Amino acid sequence: xxxxxxxxxxxxxxxxxxxxxxxxxxxxxxxxxxxxxxxxxxxxxxxxxxxxxxxxxxxxxxxxxxxxxxxxxxxxxxxxxxxxxxxxxxxxxxxxxxxxxxxxxxxxxxxxxxxxxxxxxxxxxxxxxxxxxxxxxxxxxxxxxxxxxxxxxxxxxxxxxxxxxxxxxxxxxxxxxxxxxxxxxxxxxxxxxxxxxxxxxxxxxxxxxxxxxxxxxxxxxxxxxxxxxxxxxxxxxxxxxxxxxxxxxxxxxxxxxxxxxxxxxxxxxxxxxxxxxxxxxxxxxxxxxxxxxxxxxxxxxxxxxxxxxxxxxxxxxxxxxxxxxxxxxxxxxxxxxxxxxxxxxxxxxxxxxxxxxxxxxxxxxxxxxxxxxxxxxxxxxxxxxxxxxxxxxxxxxxxxxxxxxxxxxxxxx
Ligand code: TYD
Ligand code: MG
Numbered sequence: 001x002x003x004x005x006x007x008x009x010x011x012x013x014x015x016x017x018x019x020x021x022x023x024x025x026x027x028x029x030x031x032x033x034x035x036x037x038x039x040x041x042x043x044x045x046x047x048x049x050x051x052x053x054x055x056x057x058x059x060x061x062x063x064x065x066x067x068x069x070x071x072x073x074x075x076x077x078x079x080x081x082x083x084x085x086x087x088x089x090x091x092x093x094x095x096x097x098x099x100x101x102x103x104x105x106x107x108x109x110x111x112x113x114x115x116x117x118x119x120x121x122x123x124x125x126x127x128x129x130x131x132x133x134x135x136x137x138x139x140x141x142x143x144x145x146x147x148x149x150x151x152x153x154x155x156x157x158x159x160x161x162x163x164x165x166x167x168x169x170x171x172x173x174x175x176x177x178x179x180x181x182x183x184x185x186x187x188x189x190x191x192x193x194x195x196x197x198x199x200x201x202x203x204x205x206x207x208x209x210x211x212x213x214x215x216x217x218x219x220x221x222x223x224x225x226x227x228x229x230x231x232x233x234x235x236x237x238x239x240x241x242x243x244x245x246x247x248x249x250x251x252x253x254x255x256x257x258x259x260x261x262x263x264x265x266x267x268x269x270x271x272x273x274x275x276x277x278x279x280x281x282x283x284x285x286x287x288x289x290x291x292x293x294x295x296x297x298x299x300x301x302x303x304x305x306x307x308x309x310x311x312x313x314x315x316x317x318x319x320x321x322x323x324x325x326x327x328x329x330x331x332x333x334x335x336x337x338x339x340x341x342x343x344x345x346x347x348x349x350x351x352x353x354x355x356x357x358x359x360x361x362x363x364x365x366x367x368x369x370x371x372x373x374x375x376x377x378x379x380x381x382x383x384x385x386x387x388x389x390x391x392x393x394x395x396x397x398x399x400x401x402x403x404x405x406x407x408x409x410x411x412x413x
Pocket of ligand 2 (some may be wrong): 065
């Protein structure tokens with residue numbers, strides 16, 4: 001067996017040669033602009049022609065709405081919207097509700113991939129939107145639409161057409177309850193760009209996050225608000241997240257979190273009450289439960305607060321999720337504020353990671369956060385000592401936090 005392979009590899013001849021990188025001719029990327037600034041920015045400055053973009057998200061989050069608004073904004077070429085979920089009449093009605101302008105949009109209600117690919121190859125649109133990949137089936141495969149084999153095969157075929165004919169494709173994919181993009185997860189490696197559209201059902205905010213991008217950075221996020229007439233871009237997210245802020249109430253603190261490269265100021269709320277019976281409860285919305293448990297342990301061990309006999313509820317206002325340690329110090333301050341029933345001065349922003357020893361650790365990209373706090377008219381910013389040494393500001397008072405005790409004393413004594 002080994003021997004036969006050996007003879008084959010020495011005797012085998014092909015007339016294929018490699019090519020020097022200098023001889024390869026390239027074209028500059030052509031990009032389509034959707035006029036939705038937040039979307040174009042997230043994909044790296046418009047949709048690259050011939051690229052395949054996957055947009056995942058929970059059902060009902062607004063993926064179809066976003067696709068229709070993108071289709072409407074594109075003026076450079078024809079857009080083909082392949083719908084496997086809604087009728088073309090439903091789509092037209094929705095489009096009329098979203099806009100007065102219908103753009104150069106063509107619709108196709110079809111789920112058979114043979115027919116879809118034949119139409120694409122005959123009509124040669126600039127952009128194809130497939131809503132959703134889980135409804136499409138390849139007739140040669142026996143498995144049902146939405147199965148992994150179908151999703152994978154359909155994507156492979158659509159990607160092949162996209163590359164051959166230089167057509168951009170937007171694939172919509174539904175996410176399952178547990179948060180993984182079922183089906184679409186298995187095709188992430190085949191596509192050029194993976195976007196995730198997320199938000200809480202009960203809030204109007206939606207975040208478009210880039211998880212993979214062959215044509216740009218993955219740092220950008222787009223923020224939208226779902227309104228009566230579709231998705232609206234949110235240019236000043238902090239202002240909106242802080243609109244309903246509770247004032248002069250204990251347990252509230254403002255933190256500066258970085259979403260992609262964008263600083264967002266959000267209110268964190270803590271409610272701490274004595275446990276009446278049984279185990280103390282810890283409940284979080286928009287924050288990591290384990291991180292909260294860690295912060296409570298630090299408070300108890302380092303500062304002697306008896307949080308072990310208290311229930312603790314943490315809520316990040318506005319339905320946003322924070323997964324950055326930069327919010328630690330703000331959360332601890334909100335907890336102590338609730339526990340002692342002393343409000344934190346409302347013109348302050350608090351930033352810092354808290355370590356197990358109660359030390360306050362430096363935070364990256366502090367300048368952007370400070371600028372955002374300045375822009376929104378905050379007067380004081382509490383930040384890790386090492387960060388504080390680097391910045392000077394005329395508009396905002398910088399308060400350096402040396403350790404946890406020092407900052408708790410400053411705020412509540
Ligand atoms: P949709 O785009 O159909 O979600 P998906 O394709 O991700 O399943 O959006 C569904 C929700 O958005 C629906 O519950 C109603 C809401 N919506 C608005 O609030 N305003 C609008 O203008 C539109 C079109 C939808
Ligand atoms: Mg939809």
